Amino acid sequence: MMPQQHPLNPRRICRDCHGFGRAHIATGSTRSDGTRDTLPVNCQSCQGLGTSPLRLATSRA
Numbered sequence: 001m002m003p004q005q006h007p008l009n010p011r012r013i014c015r016d017c018h019g020f021g022r023a024h025i026a027t028g029s030t031r032s033d034g035t036r037d038t039l040p041v042n043c044q045s046c047q048g049l050g051t052s053p054l055r056l057a058t059s060r061a
């Protein structure tokens, strides 16, 4: 039994990324201007949308 974190969310938050469809991963290196170099990575399940298609959001057996 999984605890239900979003019991009444109409937008069906993606259960893999919890709504954060696009994350920026720090590569550990810095750019020439001193800022951290990051790579944008989309969630595999929702393609960066942060919401799930209905067939993925429904986990009831």
Ligand SMILES: [Zn+2]
Pocket: 014, 015, 016, 017, 018, 019, 020, 021, 043, 044, 045, 046, 047, 048, 049, 050, 051
């Ligand atoms: Zn996702």
